[in-house]
Amino acid sequence: MSSRITHRHHLWAIGTFLAVCAIGYGARQAIGTIYSTAEATSLIEALSRAGLYLGSAIVTAASTTLALMLTLIGMMRRMENRFDDDTYHGIELIARLATVTLMFGLIVLLAFTLPVGEFEELPSAWFDNLYNWLYAACVAMVGLIAATVAVLYRTLRRVLASITPGDDV
Numbered sequence: 001m002s003s004r005i006t007h008r009h010h011l012w013a014i015g016t017f018l019a020v021c022a023i024g025y026g027a028r029q030a031i032g033t034i035y036s037t038a039e040a041t042s043l044i045e046a047l048s049r050a051g052l053y054l055g056s057a058i059v060t061a062a063s064t065t066l067a068l069m070l071t072l073i074g075m076m077r078r079m080e081n082r083f084d085d086d087t088y089h090g091i092e093l094i095a096r097l098a099t100v101t102l103m104f105g106l107i108v109l110l111a112f113t114l115p116v117g118e119f120e121e122l123p124s125a126w127f128d129n130l131y132n133w134l135y136a137a138c139v140a141m142v143g144l145i146a147a148t149v150a151v152l153y154r155t156l157r158r159v160l161a162s163i164t165p166g167d168d169v
Contacts, residue, residue, distance in 0.1 A: 012154055013097065013147040020146045024139030028132075040127035044134065048112040051138050055109040058145050062102035065148060069095050076159070083162060090155030094148060101144040108137045 031043075069091055076083055111134060 012150045013093065016150040017143040017147040020143035021139055028135055040131050044127065044131050047131065047134055051112050051134065052109065054138060055105050055112065055141065058141050059102055059105040059109065061145055062098045062105060065098040065152065066095060079163065087155060087158045090151060090158060094151050094155060097144060097148040097151060101141065101148055104144060105141050108141055111137065
């Protein structure tokens with residue numbers, strides 16, 4: 001039974017990540033084809049303005065999640081209740097997802113600092129590829145934090161179920 005619950009954590013994380021990626025892909029398809037370098041450059045500039053805020057928020061959320069997981073582990077160690085291995089595996093998965101999200105978010109933030117308007121000598125396909133990569137990176141970053149939230153919810157339910165009197169959780 002123990003590994004079944006752990007796999008459920010993974011399935012929720014994977015399902016949430018894939019759902020966000022599907023929504024992001026649909027939104028990218030709705031934007032349509034990029035027809036010129038000028039259009040690609042303006043799309044990259046618009047994406048980078050929003051992406052900087054999005055990336056900053058996600059990096060903040062991921063680092064806060066990591067800090068709170070340390071706090072949760074400390075609280076769980078001091079409680080009289082015994083927690084099963086699945087609860088600790090869930091916390092470890094949350095920490096792993098938050099760390100990957102944090103590192104990925106930092107790379108995306110670094111990519112958004114590129115001065116796109118200064119690269120006038122590059123072929124137009126480069127701008128198309130850069131826009132597609134930056135857009136995909138934003139979608140993946142949101143998908144990773146969404147997967148983290150899904151596993152966080154399931155793990156917190158397990159913690160609450162073990163410390164709440166009765167079967168109300």
